[in-house]
Structure formats: structure tokens, C-alpha cells
Amino acid sequence: MAMPGMFKYLLVSALFIELAAAATYIVGGPNGGWDMATNQQTWASSQSFRVGDNLVFQYSPSDDVAEVSIGEYDSCQASNPMQAYGGGLSLISLTSPGKRYFISSIPSHCSAGMKIAVDTLAGSSAAPAESPAVSAPITSLPLGFGFSPVPSVAPEISMSSPSEPHVPKPSPSRSESPVPGTSGLAAGVQGSEDSANSTPLSRSTTTLDSPDSSASRSWFPSGFGKSLSFVVMMFMAL
Known part of the structure; x- marks a missing residue:
């Protein structure tokens, strides 16, 4: 049944x-x-x-x-x-x-x-099929799954002329008060540094007075005596 x-x-x-x-x-x-x-x-x-x-x-x-x-x-x-x-x-x-x-x-x-x-x-009861959505182009990596947006980095543009050499700016130094009794030593040190920086190293021929009046060639750089004096003054100051 x-x-x-x-x-x-x-x-x-x-x-x-x-x-x-x-x-x-x-x-x-x-x-x-x-x-x-x-x-x-x-x-x-x-x-x-x-x-x-x-x-x-x-x-x-x-x-x-x-x-x-x-x-x-x-x-x-x-x-x-x-x-x-x-x-x-x-x-x-x-x-x-x-x-x-x-x-x-x-x-x-x-x-x-x-x-x-x-x-x-008239007409159909079936709902019309939706048109597929057009995906926008991907401009960055999606968030999640270990990714993070990667922004585009603009190239650095130098404003200096190509013919001008790049001169680094000196870093500002701290101004300190001179220690009493060391002003002369500081002046001597500064003068020695200026002389060493301004005088290029070169080989020069120096005539030394000797009993036999023979000439000898010195291979010491110019300004070596001043540098030696600076070292002696430093030891004396200590």
C-alpha cells in the first residue's frame, strides 16, 4: 500500500x-x-x-x-x-x-x-544572472597571509648642478672654554696643524754645514721640524 x-x-x-x-x-x-x-x-x-x-x-x-x-x-x-x-x-x-x-x-x-x-x-520568474564584476588592477600586495602594502619609492632628485662638486658640510663642533695655562699650547698646536695641512709633503734638498763642506740629501718632509717641536712641547706640558 x-x-x-x-x-x-x-x-x-x-x-x-x-x-x-x-x-x-x-x-x-x-x-x-x-x-x-x-x-x-x-x-x-x-x-x-x-x-x-x-x-x-x-x-x-x-x-x-x-x-x-x-x-x-x-x-x-x-x-x-x-x-x-x-x-x-x-x-x-x-x-x-x-x-x-x-x-x-x-x-x-x-x-x-x-x-x-x-x-x-509575461516574463520569467528566474532571477537574471548578474554580470561578473570587473576586477581592478592590483597596485599593491594584499594585506594578510604575510603580505603588507609596498609603497612605491620616488627616485631622489639632486638639485645641484652636474658641474658642481659635492662639498660635504662640516659638522658643528662644540665651543669649549680654554683651560687656563693651555692657551699658548693650543695656539702652537693650531699653528702646527695649519702648517702641516697647508704644506704638501715633498722631497727637498737641504745643504748642511759640515767640517768637510760635503753636501748630503735629506729625505725628511717639509715641516718635519715643526712637527717634532710640537711633540716635544706636548711632552713638556705633561
Whole structure:
């Protein structure tokens, strides 16, 4: 006894999967069906049917569904139906806009409420597919997963002329008060440094007075005597 009901359930499920692209309505559902206990007109007025939708009629095998004209719909007489369906399960596709009328071919059942008028609107019930969004070009590495934005570094522009040599600026030195008694020593040191910095190292020939009046060549740099005097003065100051 349970097999026919199970078969009907599986068949309806297969129909739903096949027609997933369109809206499919179980007539009188979800709490009713194509029977006299369901108010078919109230159910139909609560729906919005569009071209491409489908109607599923579930009913007793002893009953049927007939598509008729408006005159036969009003009189509940299916003397010349446009289409007749039977077997307990019928699928009807709404392929064009406009009104269509369905009744039970049994006059007493039709008069008891097994009749429905379906108004199909133009257009499809399926939502239009959204156009894919265009991705903006990536200008920096994304945050997360160990990445961080890498800013672009502007090249350094030198404002000096190409012909001008680069002269480093001297760093400012701290001014200190001279220690009493060392002013002369500082002056001597400064003079020795100036002389050493201004006089280039060069080889010079110096004639030394000797008893035999012989000439000897000295290889000491110019200013060596002043530097030696500076060293002696430093030892004396200590």
C-alpha cells in the first residue's frame, strides 16, 4: 500500500529537480492539493505566475484535470476540453501569457470547488544572472597571509648642478672654554696643524754645514721640524 505513495513522491521530486530553472507550483500546496477540500481560487490568487512556470496537479487516480474555455469553466461542463489529463499526477507548463482555465471533468467535483483560473504574466520568474564584476588592477600586495602594502619609492632628485662638486658640510663642533695655562699650547698646536695641512709633503734638498763642506740629501718632509717641536712641547706640558 505504501509503494504507490512512495513512487508518487519520488516522481514529484524528480520533476522538481528537472525543472529547477523555473518556478514550479503544486496546485493547492503546500497544505492541500487538487481536491474538493482545498480552496483553489484562494490559492491561485495568492500566487504570481509567469511564462516558463509549471503547475503540478496531484489528485486521486479516479479524478482528472481538464483545460477548458471560460464558458465551460463557468458552467463546469467539460464537453469539449482543450486538453485532458489523468493518472493522479499531471505537469502543465505555462508557455504563454494570459488566462487559462482548469476544472475537474466530473461536474459535481467542479461545482464543489475543483476549478482554477490561472493568470500568467509575461516574463520569467528566474532571477537574471548578474554580470561578473570587473576586477581592478592590483597596485599593491594584499594585506594578510604575510603580505603588507609596498609603497612605491620616488627616485631622489639632486638639485645641484652636474658641474658642481659635492662639498660635504662640516659638522658643528662644540665651543669649549680654554683651560687656563693651555692657551699658548693650543695656539702652537693650531699653528702646527695649519702648517702641516697647508704644506704638501715633498722631497727637498737641504745643504748642511759640515767640517768637510760635503753636501748630503735629506729625505725628511717639509715641516718635519715643526712637527717634532710640537711633540716635544706636548711632552713638556705633561
